[in-house]
Amino acid sequence: MDRERSSTPHARVRRIAVAILATLGTVAAVLQVLACGRPRQPAAAEQVLRFRLREDPPTLDPALANDQISEAVVLNVFRGLVEMDPGTLEVRPAVAAFWTIAEDRRTYTFRLRDDALFHNGRRVTARDVEYSFRRTLSKETNSPRRFILEPIEGAREFAEGKSAAIAGLTIPDEQTIVLRLSRPFAPFLSQLTMVNAALVPREIYDDPARAYLRAPVGCGPFRFSRWEQSNFIELLAFDGYYGGRPALDRIQVRIIENRESALQEYLAGGLDSLDEVPNHDDALMARLGSEVHEYPFIGTQYIGFNHMLPPFKGNTALRKAFNYAVDKEYIWKALGGYPPANGIIPPGIPGHDPDLPGYPYDPAKARRLLAEAGYPDGKGLPPIAFWFNTSEGIRRLAQKIQADLKAIGADVTLREVDWAAYLAAVEGTPEQPGQAQMFRFGWYLDYPDADAILRPLLHSSNWGPAGNYFRYRNPRLDALLDEALSLPDPGARAARYREAERIAVMEDAAWLFLSYYQSQTLFKPYVKGIVHSPLGEFRIPLERLRVEKGAA
C-alpha cells in the first residue's frame, strides 16, 4: 500500500475539478455556514475531539477499507477478535477474551467475551465471527484484503465459490471459535488485527439496499451518528463498549481538503488535531512548539530500479552508485522529507537493523562506482526515465534526486504522470516489465511484521504486478523469507529478516533506499492521553484520549 497514494488525492482530473470548483466551493462554504447543516457546537461539559480528514472516506465498510482515510473512521466503530496495541504493536485481546494456539501451530481457539455488544444492543457471538469472515472472503464483497483470512484452511476454496463453507472454521459453542490454518503461518494473528477482519452484525449487513454503507454498525468504542458528505462525520461514545465507555463523548471528523484551510482552521481553534504540520513555515513551527508531534511510521520510501531493463539490469555497481549519489539527509532536512533510510525494514518492526551501513551520501564514491559500472562520468549511459506520480512533495523530491544524479554525471529525465499512468508504467504485465526504469514508490506495512514489506515487494513469488515490480530475484532471499514464516521464535525470525535485508540492501542494492516515513501531527495542548503509534496518525486510540480544557 502506497502512503502517498492513500494520503493525498493527486489524480490530475481530481485536481482540475478542484480548481474549477474552487470558486463554487467558496460560495458553498459560505452558504453552509449560514445554513443549518453545520456541525453541532460543543456543549460546555461535553468532551469533543475534532480532527481533520482530507477527503471523504472511500468506504465505511470494514471489509472494504483499504486506505488510511477509511480506517481513520472505521477503526473507531469496529472491533475484531484481536487488536493491535497501537503503541507497542503487540497483539492483544479484543472481542476474544483469550485464545490458545495448539502444538501444531495451525489451530487457533478463540474464546469470546460475554459482554461485547454491537451498537444495536445485541450480544456478539461466534456466529457473528463466522458471518463476518465469510463476508470478507466472499466473491460478492470483493474485499481488497481478502488475503488476511486466506491462511485459514478452505478459505480460498470458499472465496472462489468451490465450497459452501470454510473448512477450517468451526464453532463448538456460541462463545468459541476454532480456526485451523492450512500451514503454520506466524503473522496470522497480526493479520487478524486488521480492520477487514472486524465483526459485523448479520441483521444489518445482510441488507440488499446496503444501508450499512452510510450507517455502519460495529462493536467498537464509538458508534456512528451521521455523515454529511464533504463536510463532517460524527461519532458518539458507545455506552455499551466492552472496554468501558470512552472519555470522549463525541468525535467530529471534519473533511477539509485544502491543507492551508485546514491549518487556518486548526490555528483558529476549529480543530483539536491536524494530520499535517506547516513544516515550510519555520516561524509558525516554532510558535506551535510542543503541539507538533513527530514519530516513526512503519513505512519506507524508495526509488525502484527495473531489474529487467538496461541500464540497471545486472549492474549492481550502477545501482550502488545511484544510492551513494543522493543526499538523503538534505532531502529530510531541507525539503520537508523523511529521515534517511539505511535499509528496508523501518524502525519499530522486529528485524529493523540500526547497524546496517546502508548508503550514506558520498558523491565521490558514487562517481567511482559509476565508472566501475561502465559509465565513467556518465558517458555511454542510455536514456533513463525516472517516473513518479503527481504530487507537490514528490515533485520536489524528484527534482532534487535528478540534480544529485546529474552532479555525478548521470542524466535522468523526469516523467511526472497521474496515478493510473504511473502504475501502468511501473507494474507492467505478468510477462512484460513496465517501461519505467526508475520510479519513486512508498510502502507502508499492512501489519507490523517484516514479512509485510519484504515478501510483497522482493520475494520472487510476487514477481511482476503482484508487488515485485522491480523484477528482483534472489533465491537466497526467497529461502530466508520462507524459512522465517514457519519459525515460532520471534528472535529467530527477526534474524532471518535482518539477513534477507542485508542481501537486498548491501549485496544487491535492489532499490535506491530513501527514507523511513514519519507521522507528523498537530495536537492542541489540552488533548491528553496521546499514544504515538508507528501505525500512523489515525491509529491513535481515540478511546484513550481526553480533552482537558482548563477548568477556568
Add this chain to the structure above:
Amino acid sequence: MTPDTSRPAVSPFRSRSWFSLSLGIIIVAVFVLCAALAPALSRWVGYGPFDQVTPRSVIPPTPPDRDHPLGTDSLGRDLLVRLAHGARISLAVGVLAEIMALLIGVGVGALAGYAGGRADALLMRLTDLVFAFPAPLLALAVLAAVPDPESAAILKHLPQPSVGVVFLVLGCIGWAGIARLVRAEFLKIRELEFAQAARAIGARGARVVARHLLPNTLGPLVVAATLGVGGNILVEAWLSFLGVGARPPLPSWGTMVTEGQAYFLARPWVCVAPGLAIFAVVLGFNLLGDGVGALLDPRRRSAPA
C-alpha cells in the same frame, strides 16, 4: 476671464494610446530580450535553471541577496535565472500557438467570408462550436486527457513534449476568434468597389483573396494576434500552474508559482516573482495590442475627446 474655448482639441485618447503603446513595446522588448539572453546569462553567472546554488547547510528558499537578486526557490535554484529561462517557454508557446491559430483562423475565415452560402454556414457553425467552450477549460480538458505527453506517439518527438502539447492545443483552440474576425472583415470588404472591380476584370477567387481582401484585414489581425500571444502566455501559465502544462524541472512561470505556493506566507518571493512576471508580460502584450489597434484604426485615431 472667460474659459479658453479656442484651444485645439488634442485627443487625450490619442496621447494615452501612445503611452500604452510605448509601455507595451518596452515590456515586450524586455521580455523578448530576457528570453534571448537567458543562455548567455547562465554562462555568465555559471549556473543554469536546474542547478542548486545554495550550500548544503542552508535550507532554501533563501531570500534575495547580492548574488541572487530574486532569491532562490525551494530547491535552492536561482529564481532570476529560472525566470529568464522560463521566458523562453512562455515566448515560444505564446508565439507558436498564435501562428498556428492564425494559419487555421485565416484559412477558415477567408474561405467562409469569401465563399459565403453553405460553406460559410458550415464553417461558422464549426467556429461557434469551438467558441462555445471557454478556451482555457477546453485546453484543460484536452490536456487532462493526455496524462503522459512523453509517451504519446505524435508528441514524443517534440523537443519538450509537455510544452509542445500545450502549444498544439492552444493553437487548435485559439483560431475561432481569428476566423470570425477575418470573415467579418471579408464580408465588409468584399462588396467594396475595389474588390468588385477586381472580380469584374476577371480575377479569380484565390487572387482576390490574397491580393485584395487579406491585405485589408491585416490591421485587425495584427491586433488580434498580439492580444492572442498575451492570452496564450496567460493560459500556458495557468495550465502549468495546475500541473498539466510544462513538467518539472522546466522553469515555466506557472509551474514556478505552484512550487512557491506552499511558501506563500513564509517566503513570498518564491511565487510572487514569477507571478509578477506573468502579470507584466500579459499586460505588456495587451497594451501593445491596444496601442497598435488604436494606431491602425482610423476611426479611433480621429476620435474626438
